[in-house]
Structure formats: C-alpha cells, structure tokens
Amino acid sequence: MAISSEVRKAGPFLGNGTTTSFPFGFKVFEAGDVKVVQADARGVETTLTPGSGYSVTLNPEQESAPGGTVILKVPLPNGERLAITSSMANLQPITLTNQGGFYPEIINAGLDRLTILIQQAIEQVGRAVKVNISSSQDPAELVNSLFASADQAASNAATAATAANAAAGSAAAAADSERQAGEFATSAGQSAASAAADAASIHGSVEAAAGHAASAASSAASAADSAEIANKKATEAAASAGSAMDSKTAAANSAVAAASSEQHAGESAASAARSENHAAESARQAAESAATASAPIDAHEAKPDPHPQYATDTELSELSDSVQSAISIAQSKVATVNGVGPDPSGNVEIAVQSNSNWTFVGGATGWARDNSTGLTLQWGFGNAPYGQTATHYFPKSFSAAYSVAIGSQGGVESTCRVTTLTSTYFQSFRHYSGSGGGHGGVYWLAVGHS
Numbered sequence: 379m380a381i382s383s384e385v386r387k388a389g390p391f392l393g394n395g396t397t398t399s400f401p402f403g404f405k406v407f408e409a410g411d412v413k414v415v416q417a418d419a420r421g422v423e424t425t426l427t428p429g430s431g432y433s434v435t436l437n438p439e440q441e442s443a444p445g446g447t448v449i450l451k452v453p454l455p456n457g458e459r460l461a462i463t464s465s466m467a468n469l470q471p472i473t474l475t476n477q478g479g480f481y482p483e484i485i486n487a488g489l490d491r492l493t494i495l496i497q498q499a500i501e502q503v504g505r506a507v508k509v510n511i512s513s514s515q516d517p518a519e520l521v522n523s524l525f526a527s528a529d530q531a532a533s534n535a536a537t538a539a540t541a542a543n544a545a546a547g548s549a550a551a552a553a554d555s556e557r558q559a560g561e562f563a564t565s566a567g568q569s570a571a572s573a574a575a576d577a578a579s580i581h582g583s584v585e586a587a588a589g590h591a592a593s594a595a596s597s598a599a600s601a602a603d604s605a606e607i608a609n610k611k612a613t614e615a616a617a618s619a620g621s622a623m624d625s626k627t628a629a630a631n632s633a634v635a636a637a638s639s640e641q642h643a644g645e646s647a648a649s650a651a652r653s654e655n656h657a658a659e660s661a662r663q664a665a666e667s668a669a670t671a672s673a674p675i676d677a678h679e680a681k682p683d684p685h686p687q688y689a690t691d692t693e694l695s696e697l698s699d700s701v702q703s704a705i706s707i708a709q710s711k712v713a714t715v716n717g718v719g720p721d722p723s724g725n726v727e728i729a730v731q732s733n734s735n736w737t738f739v740g741g742a743t744g745w746a747r748d749n750s751t752g753l754t755l756q757w758g759f760g761n762a763p764y765g766q767t768a769t770h771y772f773p774k775s776f777s778a779a780y781s782v783a784i785g786s787q788g789g790v791e792s793t794c795r796v797t798t799l800t801s802t803y804f805q806s807f808r809h810y811s812g813s814g815g816g817h818g819g820v821y822w823l824a825v826g827h828s
Contacts, residue, residue: 381405381490383444386497388462390417393454400454402462404497405444405490409434413465414448419457426450463501466494 388402406412412434414426426432436446454460472488474480507524509515 381444381493381497384497384500386463386494386501388445390459390461391454393456393458393460395456396453398450398453400448400450400460400462401445402448403445404464405440405494406436406446406464406466407440407487407491409436409446411464411466412446412448413463415461415463416454417459417461464494464498466491466498468495 383404386404388404389400391397391400402412410428412428414428414432415423416426417423428434431451433449433451434446435449437443448460448462450460470488470491472484472491474484507517507521509517509520
C-alpha cells in the first residue's frame with residue numbers, strides 16, 4: 379500500500395501529571411519500530427525503554443489506519459514533554475530470486491520500508507543545522523559559531539545581571555542617602571528651632587539681668603547720695619561742735635549697723651529688695667547724729683571742753699570708707715525676680731511659660747552647700763544654715779514635666795529637679811551632684827517645661 383503522509387513524528391505532548399496514553403499516526407511494521415523520547419523541564423532528553431517505560435498498541439490495519447497508541451507506565455509529569463517517532467533499522471530484509479514468485483504484498487512492503495527510512499532521515503535532517511546550498515561555510519563551523527555566540531550571549535547576560543544588581547544596589551544606596559539627607563534636614567530644622575528658642579531665652583535672661591543691674595545701680599546711687607549727705611553732716615558736725623568726735627563715732631556705728639542689717643537681709647532673696655531702705659535709714663541716722671552734734675548741750679550735762687577736738691582727715695576718710703562699704707553691701711543684696719520684688723510675706727511671683735522656653739528667675743550672690751542628698755542653693759550671702767533649701771513661690775501649678783536649671787558665675791549649667799510640689803506652687807529645688815563642701819558665689823535660677 380501507499381504511504382500518504384510525510385509525517386514521521388507525533389508530539390511533543392505536554393505532561394499534566396495524570397495522562398498516560400499518547401497517540402501517533404504514522405505506519406510502522408511492528409511495535410519495536412516505535413521510539414519514545416521524554417524531556418524534563420530543563421530540556422534534557424531520555425529515550426524510554428520498551429516494556430519497562432512504556433508499551434505500544436498498534437492499530438490492526440496499518441494500511442488504512444496507520445499508527446497506534448503509546449501507554450506510559452507512569453503519568454507524564456507537569457512541565458515535561460513527550461515525542462514519538464519511528465526507529466526502524468536501516469536494512470532491506472527482502473530477497474527476491476528467479477526461483478520464486480513476485481508477490482505484490484512483498485514488493486509493497488519493501489517499498490514502504492524504503493519510504494519510512496527516507497522519512498526518518500528527513501525528520502532527523504530537519505532538526506539539524508543547515509547552510510544554504512550556495513554557501514561555502516561548513517555546517518560544523520556554523521555550529522561552532524553558534525555555540526560561541528551562545529556562550530558570549532550567556533556571558534553578556536551574566537554581566538548584565540551583575541550590572542543590574544549593582545544598579546539596584548546603587549539605587550538602594552541612593553534611596554538610603556536621600557532618606558538620611560531628609561533625616562539630617564529634619565534634625566537640622568529641629569536644631570535651628572532649638573537654637574532659636576535658646577537664643578530667645580538668653581535674650582530674655584539678658585534683659586532680666588539688665589533690669590536687675592539697673593535696679594541695683596539705682597539703689598546704689600540712692601545709697602551713695604545718702605552716704606554723701608551723711609558725710610557732709612559729719613564734716614559739719616566735726617567743724618561746728620566740740621563733740622564732733624563722738625558724733626563721728628556714732629555715725630560710723632550707724633553705718634556699720636546698716637551694713638550688718640544689709641548683710642542679714644541678703645540671706646533671703648525676698649528681703650533683699652528692702653536693702654536700699656536700710657541704707658537710706660542708716661544715712662538718716664547719720665544725719666540725725668550730725669544734727670545732734672550741732673545742738674546745744676543740756677544744762678545737766680557736763681560742761682563742754684573749752685578746747686573741742688575736731689575729726690582728722692584720716693578719721694573722716696575712715697567714716698567715708700564705712701559708708702561706701704555699706705553701699706557695696708546694699709548693692710550686692712538687691713535681689714528681685716525679673717524686676718519684681720517680694721510681697722509682704724517675702725515671696726516672689728513670676729509667670730512661667732507653658733511651652734518649651736525657659737523663664738529666667740533671677741540671680742544673687744549666694745551660698746551653695748553639698749550634703750549627702752545633693753546641692754542646695756540658697757539666696758543671700760554668707761554661711762547659711764547647713765542643708766537649707768531655697769524656697770520660691772510661683773503663681774502657676776507645676777507638674778513633674780517642669781524642671782529647673784541653675785548655673786554659677788562661671789557659666790556652668792546644672793539640671794535640677796523638683797523636690798516639692800503643691801497644687802499651686804513650686805516650692806523648692808535641689809541640685810543632685812554628689813557630696814562635698816560648700817561653694818560660694820553668684821548663682822542664677824531658671825525654670826521651664828521639659
């Protein structure tokens with residue numbers, strides 16, 4: 379019979395993990411002529427063994443219905459492929475002699491075998507690398523060139539992958555740098571805002587200090603005027619009366635009493651504002667003493683010395699120095715808080731902002747001592763009682779979120795914490811920094827919201 383189809387391959391078939399039967403439609407003479415090839419997901423091919431790997435069922439009439447079915451022992455897995463072809467030996471087994479007959483069936487079978495061999499060859503050649511008939515290039519050279527190109531393409535692909543990974547890393551680094559830059563910008567903005575707030579606080583502190591200095595200068599000027607008047611009165615008394623020496627002594631004692639009064643007043647910030655009044659009172663007493671010196675002696679007193687003694691220049695200079703000392707003590711004891719003096723109870727009230735800014739409370743010559751619990755700052759001058767806690771009242775309710783800071787004349791800041799809180803007043807502060815001896819000097823206090 380004639381072979382009417384040039385096809386010599388069935389498939390490839392894709393596996394689904396369940397199918398085992400695969401048909402083919404080309405003529406073969408026996409089941410052993412069928413060849414089955416299985417390829418895995420990577421394209422690696424394996425020729426299956428008849429019997430153990432598969433079986434073949436041929437159609438009964440290969441002339442009218444060529445082909446049959448290949449039945450696998452194991453379902454074709456997902457992702458794998460199956461191809462079916464023939465692998466008939468390149469032999470011619472028919473022998474015709476002049477001693478026998480020429481049967482058409484035998485001759486047709488021989489011709490069919492030759493056709494099948496040709497189809498097998500064409501199927502294989504169809505999968506081979508070919509060059510044009512007019513080309514002078516050897517197919518082997520073309521194959522080598524293709525493999526070299528494939529290797530170069532693989533190398534280029536690897537290089538491209540490396541470059542892509544490097545680019546991805548660079549992009550990630552750039553993104554991280556951009557993020558860090560944003561964080562740095564945010565931090566810089568916060569630092570700028572903090573610096574502005576600190577500058578505003580320092581400006582307020584400077585203004586408050588200027589107000590204190592102006593107040594102290596005014597008090598000093600008043601005390602200086604009073605001292606000058608007292609000095610003039612003392613000089614007049616010494617020149618006009620025989621008892622000017624005694625009047626001078628009384629005036630000096632009054633000045634010393636004024637200095638002592640100012641020193642005691644300096645131990646409390648609340649009473650410091652009354653220093654200039656004591657200085658003025660001392661001057662007034664000196665004036666009264668001078669007036670007393672110029673008044674006539676009562677009849678029941680002893681007769682005046684006909685040779686009255688006058689104050690010497692040295693004694694007058696000592697009197698002036700005593701008065702100037704009282705003035706200096708008064709100047710060092712003038713204590714106000716942001717220009718506000720104490721109330722009748724000795725307390726000073728200031729307003730504290732509710733934001734992150736600090737409010738300067740004030741400064742004064744004071745005495746600080748260390749004990750086992752921390753540093754205690756006391757307003758005033760001199761050796762205050764050991765362990766005394768400075769007390770100031772503020773017209774605002776505080777919470778633990780508020781904190782205070784103190785500093786010395788050298789500019790060193792120390793953070794303090796609130797030790798006593800009431801519903802309306804922040805009563806005291808202590809600086810916890812260890813234990814030790816005493817430290818005298820000028821101190822300042824500020825309070826703010828943490």
